[in-house]
Amino acid sequence: MGAPPMAAPSPQASRASFASGKHTLLEDVHALVLASLFIAVGIAFLKAAGLFTGGLAGAALILSYGVKAPVSVIFFALNAPFHLLAWWFFGRSFALKTIVTNLLLVAMGLLIPNWLGLATISPLFAALFGGALIGFGIMALARHGASVGGTGVLAIYMQERHGVSAGLVQLAFDAIIVGAGFFVMPPREVLLSIVSAAALSGVLMINHKPGRYMAGSVRRASPNR
DSSP states (O other): OOOOOOOOOOHHHHHHHHHTTSSOHHHHHHHHHHHHHHHHHHHHHHHHTTOOOSHHHHHHHHHHTTSSSOHHHHHHHHHHHHHHHHHHHHOHHHHHHHHHHHHHHHHHHHHHHHHOOOSSOOHHHHHHHHHHHHHHHHHHHHHTTOOOOTHHHHHHHHHHHHOOOHHHHHHHHHHHHHHHHTTTSOHHHHHHHHHHHHHHHHHHHHHOOTTSSSTTOOSSSSTTO
């Protein structure tokens, strides 16, 4: 027989752990920079292969194929309303870290083409590894009380307040974005983009469990209070 399952931490205990600042400022800065780099490189892989993924990052990638603007700039513009949601759902610290992360993504999105040449890349590799990199970046941000914003804010809120897997919530949003992709991109690229969205969500579903990192950090019982 295995050991009995451990009881989930209470919201009060989790809130105290979160508020106690278990990560130092240096640790948070280190995590935000590396997580942003993971996400930016993952997006660069997908862009080089002509693919997209789920969430706002996927929407920004789809738009980037028709609009002459960097993916990171489009993503930041689309994300602006979600910064307010992040502030409302999770408080000032979470929102500020999320905004900083988005600014880092803009900077890295502009710089990575000068650092990384991707003249040839396997579309399947880009879908799998690019999606996984983005997933690990999102997970690292969540562990340090931040996110990339967008649908991730809603996904983490649903997990922390209602116990619904962030990966499953993200997958639902991904389905909407991928469905829109069928109207503007060839079927092969859309199918590979589904693989990318699944790789991203799989990382969150396997590694980011309710109560593990941010439980109890939601400031309000509901967004209307």
